[in-house]
Amino acid sequence: MLAPPMSPIKVLLVEDDAETASYIANGFAAQGIHIEHAADGVAGLARARSGHYQAIILDRLLPGCDGLSLLRKLRRAGTTTPVLYLTAVDGLHDRVEGLEAGGDDYLVKPFFLPELLARINALVRRVADAQTQTRLRAADIELDLVQRQVTRSGREIALMPQEFRLLEYLVRNAGSVVTRSMLLEHVWEIHFDPQTSVVESHISRLRSKLSPGATGEYIRTVRGSGYMFIAYP
Amino acid sequence: MLTPRRFDNETARLSALLIALFALSALLLAVTVYWIADRGMRAELRDSIGADAGAIASGYRSEGLSEAMEVVQQLTAVPALSGRYLLQARDGRKLAGNLAAMPARSGLFQVMTAPELTAGSDHVQAGAGTRPSATGTRVVARRHQVVLGEGSFLPDGSYLFVGEQMERLVRTRTRILLSIGWIIGATVLLAIAGGVILSAAFLRRIDAITRTCRAVVAGRFEERIPVHSSQAQLDRLSATINEMLDRIATLLESLRQVSTDIAHDLRTPLTRLRQRLEAARAGPVGAHQYEQVVERALEDCDGILALFSALLRISQIESSMRWPNFSRVDVPALLHQTAECFAPVAEDAQQTLTTDLCAPFAVLGDRALLLQMFSNLVENAIRHAGSGAAIRIDCRVSGGEALVRIGDTGPGIPAGERDKVFGRLYRLERSRSTPGNGVGLALVAAIVKLHHYSIALTDAEPGVCVNIYIPLRALPEGSPLRTVDAAGTSPGSTAVPPAIAMLDGIGE
Numbered sequence: 001m002l003a004p005p006m007s008p009i010k011v012l013l014v015e016d017d018a019e020t021a022s023y024i025a026n027g028f029a030a031q032g033i034h035i036e037h038a039a040d041g042v043a044g045l046a047r048a049r050s051g052h053y054q055a056i057i058l059d060r061l062l063p064g065c066d067g068l069s070l071l072r073k074l075r076r077a078g079t080t081t082p083v084l085y086l087t088a089v090d091g092l093h094d095r096v097e098g099l100e101a102g103g104d105d106y107l108v109k110p111f112f113l114p115e116l117l118a119r120i121n122a123l124v125r126r127v128a129d130a131q132t133q134t135r136l137r138a139a140d141i142e143l144d145l146v147q148r149q150v151t152r153s154g155r156e157i158a159l160m161p162q163e164f165r166l167l168e169y170l171v172r173n174a175g176s177v178v179t180r181s182m183l184l185e186h187v188w189e190i191h192f193d194p195q196t197s198v199v200e201s202h203i204s205r206l207r208s209k210l211s212p213g214a215t216g217e218y219i220r221t222v223r224g225s226g227y228m229f230i231a232y233p
Numbered sequence: 234m235l236t237p238r239r240f241d242n243e244t245a246r247l248s249a250l251l252i253a254l255f256a257l258s259a260l261l262l263a264v265t266v267y268w269i270a271d272r273g274m275r276a277e278l279r280d281s282i283g284a285d286a287g288a289i290a291s292g293y294r295s296e297g298l299s300e301a302m303e304v305v306q307q308l309t310a311v312p313a314l315s316g317r318y319l320l321q322a323r324d325g326r327k328l329a330g331n332l333a334a335m336p337a338r339s340g341l342f343q344v345m346t347a348p349e350l351t352a353g354s355d356h357v358q359a360g361a362g363t364r365p366s367a368t369g370t371r372v373v374a375r376r377h378q379v380v381l382g383e384g385s386f387l388p389d390g391s392y393l394f395v396g397e398q399m400e401r402l403v404r405t406r407t408r409i410l411l412s413i414g415w416i417i418g419a420t421v422l423l424a425i426a427g428g429v430i431l432s433a434a435f436l437r438r439i440d441a442i443t444r445t446c447r448a449v450v451a452g453r454f455e456e457r458i459p460v461h462s463s464q465a466q467l468d469r470l471s472a473t474i475n476e477m478l479d480r481i482a483t484l485l486e487s488l489r490q491v492s493t494d495i496a497h498d499l500r501t502p503l504t505r506l507r508q509r510l511e512a513a514r515a516g517p518v519g520a521h522q523y524e525q526v527v528e529r530a531l532e533d534c535d536g537i538l539a540l541f542s543a544l545l546r547i548s549q550i551e552s553s554m555r556w557p558n559f560s561r562v563d564v565p566a567l568l569h570q571t572a573e574c575f576a577p578v579a580e581d582a583q584q585t586l587t588t589d590l591c592a593p594f595a596v597l598g599d600r601a602l603l604l605q606m607f608s609n610l611v612e613n614a615i616r617h618a619g620s621g622a623a624i625r626i627d628c629r630v631s632g633g634e635a636l637v638r639i640g641d642t643g644p645g646i647p648a649g650e651r652d653k654v655f656g657r658l659y660r661l662e663r664s665r666s667t668p669g670n671g672v673g674l675a676l677v678a679a680i681v682k683l684h685h686y687s688i689a690l691t692d693a694e695p696g697v698c699v700n701i702y703i704p705l706r707a708l709p710e711g712s713p714l715r716t717v718d719a720a721g722t723s724p725g726s727t728a729v730p731p732a733i734a735m736l737d738g739i740g741e
Contacts, residue, residue, distance in 0.1 A: 090542070092549050092599075093558050110538060162573050188574045192546075192605050193539055195673065196612045201577035 009033045009124055012053040014044030014070070015086070016062055020109075024057070027113040033120070041065025048074050053081055054124045057116070060087035060098065068101050075102035082123040086111065095191065114177065114225040121176040138174040138231045139218065141210065143167065152210065162187060163206050170219060170229040179226035203227060248428035255424040256417050263413035270409060271402070275381075278397045279341070282383055285316055286395040293387050298328070301387065305329040315398045317346070317380045323390040330394075332380070337392040339384045344396065346378040379403070438467050442474065454482050487551040494544050499537060506533040543672040550602065550679040562598045564635060564703065565590040565628050571607040572626055575615065583620035584641075586611070589627035594635065596703055598684050606680040609673045610639045610699050618643025618696065633705050640698030651690040651697075 011028065013035050015021045025035040036053070038044035041064035048056055048070075060067035071083055084105040085098050095106045104126075105119050136143040140153045148164055150157045159167065165187045170178060180199045184190040188198065203219060210218050220228045285308060293301035305318045309331045318330035327334040335344065382396020441458055448456040457478060458471040513526040572588045579586040607626075614624045618641035628637045646654060655678035681688045687702045 090545075092546075092553050092602075096558065108542075160573065188570075189601070189604065190574070190608065191601055192608075194608060194612060196575065196578045196615055197581070198574060198578055201581050204581075205577050 009054045009120075010036065010052065011120060012036050012038065012044070012047055012056045012081075014038045014041070014048070014056065014062060014067065015059045016040060017059075024113070024116065028117065028120075031117055033117075039063075041067070041070050045070050045073060048079060048081065049077060054127070055120050056081050056083045057086050057120070058083050058103070060085055060089045060094075068098065071102050082127055084116075084119055084123060086116065112179075115179045115181065118177045118179045118182060118226060122173050122178065122182065125173060125176065136168065136171045138171045138229060141167075141171065141218065143171060157209055159206070159209060163202065163209070166202055166206055167210075170227065174229040174231045177222050177225045177228050182226070199227075248425070248432060251428060252421055252424040255420045259417045259420045260413070263409070263416060267406070267409045267413065271406060274402050274405060278381055278399070278402065281316070282381070282395050282397055285318070286383060286385065286393065289318075289320070289393055289395065290385075290387070298387070298389060298391060301393070302329040315401065317378075317382060317394075317396040317398060319392075319394040321392050323392075328391065332394065332396075335394070337384065337386070339386060341381070341383045343379055343381050343399070344394075346380060435467075438471075442471060445478075446474070449478060449481075454478070454485065484552050487548050491544055491548040495541070498544075499541060502533060502537050502540070506530060506537070509533070540672065543676065547672060547676050547679045550676070550683050553683055558599045558601075559597045560600060561595045562600045562603055563593050563595050564603075564637065565593050567600070567603055568607060568626055568628055568637065571604065571611055574608070575611045578612075579615050579624055582615055584615060584618060584622045584624055586615075586624045586626070589625070591629045591635075594630060594705070596635075596684075596705070599680075602680045602683070606677050606701075607637075607639070609677050613673055614639060614641040614643070617641075622696070630705065635703040635705060637701040637703065638698055639701075640693045640696060642693065642696040645692060645695055645697045646690060648692070654690065655688070 009032070011033055013021055013024055015024070015037065016039055018039070021035075021037045021039070025037060028035050036047065038047050041062040043064075044058070044062065045065060058067045058071060062070070065073075067085065067087065074081075074083075082104040083102065084107060085103050086107050086109065087094075087098075088109040089098075090108045098106050104123055107116060107119060134144070134146050136145065142151050143149075143164075144151075145168070148161070150159055150164065150167060166183065169183065169186050181193075183199050184194065187202075190198070203221075207217065207219055218230055220230050222228050288308075289301050289304045292304040302320055305320050306329055308314075308316060308318055309329075314331070317332050319332040319335065320328045320330050321334050321337070322328055325334055325337070332344075332346065379399045380396040381399050382394050384392065384394045386392055445456050445458045457475045460468050460471045460475065462468075509526060509529060513523065516522070568590055569588060572586055576586045611624065611626070614622075618624060622641050622643045624639070624641045626637075626639050628635065630636075654674050678688065681701065685704065689700045689702075691698045691700060
């Protein structure tokens with residue numbers, strides 16, 4: 001159901017900085033994700049076209065061919081592999097421009113390895129998921145995406161619209177870590193670092209609504225990374 | 234320094250073109266006048282020829298050739314006569330008239346007579362090119378005479394030619410041609426004079442613009458082109474260049490500010506970080522202590538990175554173009570979203586967050602930045618108002634302007650410090666201990682400026698209230714947003730693009 005795919009995940013990393021590349025490769029290997037590395041745009045494009053990858057991590061500033069035009073070529077050629085930009089390019093409109101060119105996520109350097117891992121996991125899972133689901137289920141929690149209703153063991157739980165979106169995102173990624181900034185971006189459209197504990201406050205409200213008795217916890221805090229929805233508490 | 238070259242290529246070419254145009258139009262006028270005059274005079278000549286020929290022919294009809302001869306003699310007897318007549322017999326013998334015998338030919342044509350001698354000289358040799366015979370008679374006209382006339386045959390075969398001297402016509406033509414020459418000459422002179430005067434004035438203005446631009450290139454960024462209060466193109470150009478220079482000055486100032494900020498304000502936390510690491514190296518060693526130090530160092534690094542990107546973001550906003558990322562943003566809806574997002578945070582801080590929003594309306598803006606602006610203000614209130622405070626977001630539209638207010642009942646900001654809070658890295662002394670890097674309000678100010686809004690802090694007694702004034706302007710034709718006449722809007726500066734459309738029908 002929502003368990004991670006069994007076959008090992010292969011991710012293509014197009015990155016010209018060798019140090020960053022080995023840092024990522026080592027970090028991902030520890031999580032059982034295999035990284036193939038291309039050091040410039042031309043090699044990256046060739047690999048992306050030929051190989052079978054579940055996701056591509058793409059730098060924007062590359063020798064040979066910049067990331068943006070690489071992705072455009074790739075998309076024109078019909079490749080639909082999810083792409084995450086990992087870049088220091090962080091102007092006002094760069095994120096929008098990058099996503100419009102066919103990217104699926106945008107992470108700005110300097111980055112935090114668990115953040116990158118969580119985002120790649122989410123991207124891979126999104127493709128694995130059926131696109132036209134109307135109901136989500138994890139443990140005894142069920143979400144009706146059409147009626148925007150949540151039930152726990154058949155009993156309805158009243159949620160605010162933002163709480164529903166928060167829960168939906170957590171359940172979609174059940175079993176994997178979602179980071180604070182992933183939640184901020186997907187649930188509240190916030191692309192900056194808030195100075196208050198927005199995520200924490202909402203999570204604690206959602207927790208108390210999901211399990212008033214606090215018997216089993218659905219949303220686990222992963223220290224230093226983010227949160228995880230536990231499918232089988 | 235700049236020396237004005239009065240007739241450089243550009244001006245000379247323009248002036249020459251202008252002069253040629255002037256001359257051409259004068260020439261056209263003159264040719265028309267000439268043509269009309271010539272035609273009129275020819276017609277007059279023909280009428281007079283016709284009348285004389287008629288008289289002679291009617292004499293012939295009533296009493297025969299001798300009567301015709303008599304009429305011709307009568308006609309030629311008039312002194313200072315311009316008419317020329319010839320009646321000659323069938324064998325070519327001249328019967329009467331003041332022209333020499335010539336080959337008979339009917340129809341309208343011109344003949345050239347020999348230069349005329351004394352009046353009434355019957356024995357002048359006719360024919361073009363013949364020189365006057367030196368008979369000692371006084372020469373009255375030196376030139377060849379051109380006679381326009383009509384030849385016809387009388388019923389008995391004798392030949393009649395009646396003509397008029399064209400001397401008057403030729404003289405008039407000459408006069409007209411002469412005046413055309415004068416007119417064109419005068420026109421060209423006037424055009425040259427006008428060109429000199431106009432281009433001198435023009436060049437003076439151009440020189441002023443060039444001088445200013447050179448001064449700016451040389452580093453004197455405060456120089457501006459003098460603008461006269463007219464709406465002429467050159468003034469508009471000058472005003473536009475001045476605006477451009479203002480913009481450049483703003484960008485430079487922003488750049489300078491950012492460099493200063495980074496130099497001064499990133500140094501402090503970096504120094505602190507270094508001190509901590511040094512202390513850890515020198516101090517007592519243990520795995521637990523090291524872990525703590527590393528933890529703190531990572532936190533410090535995150536703080537420094539956050540401050541760095543915040544400073545960078547502010548300068549990006551300050552140097553940003555307005556249009557590329559602008560779209561229709563429903564302000565009350567965005568405020569509602571902000572409130573929903575932060576209400577639990579306020580609640581956790583024992584505060585209340587309430588909203589009082591008007592019907593939906595849209596402005597042109599950068600949605601992400603406006604969300605960040607409202608979020609920063611609300612977060613600021615949450616962080617500084619203290620527990621028990623009431624935070625209130627309200628929004629209303631009146632008189633072509635929307636007012637968004639975000640107020641709290643906290644300790645407020647002293648009146649003297651209210652202007653300073655929008656500067657970079659400003660923090661009230663008492664809030665040094667609370668988290669935050671002091672760039673939040675500077676970011677808000679940058680976003681406000683990018684959108685051409687205005688912002689003011691007022692005393693909420695108790696607490697502080699942030700007022701954001703959003704001018705509602707009608708959108709231009711062809712804009713992707715619906716245009717609504719926002720009555721009572723101030724015309725404002727023309728450089729400010731319109732930034733609002735009312736969303737009619739959304740509130741229904």
